[in-house]
Amino acid sequence: MRKKIAAGNWKMNKTFEEGQILLSEVVNMVKDEVVNPNVQVVICVPFPYLSTFGKLIDTPKVSLGAQNCYPKASGAYTGEVSVPMLKSVGVGHVIIGHSERRQYFNESDAFLAEKVDAILAEGLTPIFCCGETLEQRNEGIHFDFVCGQITNSLFHLSAEDLKKTVIAYEPIWAIGTGVTASNDQAQEMHKVLRDHLASKYGQEVADEISILYGGSVNGGNAQELFACPDVDGGLVGGASLKSREFTNIAKSF
Numbered sequence: 001m002r003k004k005i006a007a008g009n010w011k012m013n014k015t016f017e018e019g020q021i022l023l024s025e026v027v028n029m030v031k032d033e034v035v036n037p038n039v040q041v042v043i044c045v046p047f048p049y050l051s052t053f054g055k056l057i058d059t060p061k062v063s064l065g066a067q068n069c070y071p072k073a074s075g076a077y078t079g080e081v082s083v084p085m086l087k088s089v090g091v092g093h094v095i096i097g098h099s100e101r102r103q104y105f106n107e108s109d110a111f112l113a114e115k116v117d118a119i120l121a122e123g124l125t126p127i128f129c130c131g132e133t134l135e136q137r138n139e140g141i142h143f144d145f146v147c148g149q150i151t152n153s154l155f156h157l158s159a160e161d162l163k164k165t166v167i168a169y170e171p172i173w174a175i176g177t178g179v180t181a182s183n184d185q186a187q188e189m190h191k192v193l194r195d196h197l198a199s200k201y202g203q204e205v206a207d208e209i210s211i212l213y214g215g216s217v218n219g220g221n222a223q224e225l226f227a228c229p230d231v232d233g234g235l236v237g238g239a240s241l242k243s244r245e246f247t248n249i250a251k252s253f
């Protein structure tokens with residue numbers, strides 16, 4: 001059975017001290033309260049906090065996540081952070097291809113394919129983000145566009161490696177806007193993506209891939225979204241900055 005995942009993406013928020021408090025609260029709530037045992041909670045914090053914050057996590061229910069990586073293992077790449085570095089401080093999951101990185105840092109599908117390889121080579125789990133703009137949806141090219149992102153960045157993988165990859169569908173128009181995709185819109189896209197994976201890897205492999213939804217997920221809508229058959233959890237931005245709300249989301253399966 002594929003894993004259910006509640007992942008928080010703090011983005012560029014919280015000071016070190018604020019983050020320590022937030023993470024400790026989430027870890028304690030997840031340990032103390034009833035969270036479905038098939039749910040993996042992932043907290044993706046800013047790079048400078050990873051090393052220290054990893055030590056605050058004392059339960060396998062919570063995994064430490066990074067928000068980006070560079071695909072080379074080491075070398076003269078000033079300002080970048082490699083996957084072996086992330087692994088050495090206890091990171092388990094790495095977000096790549098977030099629309100903010102594609103938009104502000106011009107990250108291409110080909111570059112993201114390199115990042116996926118680098119993450120898998122170290123035995124970490126990539127959370128590969130994809131999603132369309134509102135214009136693309138209005139033009140009716142959203143399915144083709146998002147399937148294309150997956151083809152370009154993931155279809156070089158072996159079935160074994162694909163099974164270790166998590167996909168996060170994040171429609172750009174729903175990120176940080178308060179406008180969530182409807183349950184039907186989320187389910188429809190997730191099914192299209194799973195069918196796309198099945199067309200290359202077969203249904204059995206496609207059925208093992210966790211596909212998360214991201215875009216204005218909150219404590220009020222998570223349960224309905226996660227009840228959709230092809231929605232395996234959420235990648236949560238704003239609501240992951242509040243411990244009570246994020247834990248409630250993790251309990252919405």
Ligand SMILES: O=C(CO)COP(=O)(O)O
Binds near residue numbers: 215237
């Ligand atoms: O981009 C997101 C998570 O990666 C979603 O952000 P919001 O939950 O703030 O809409």
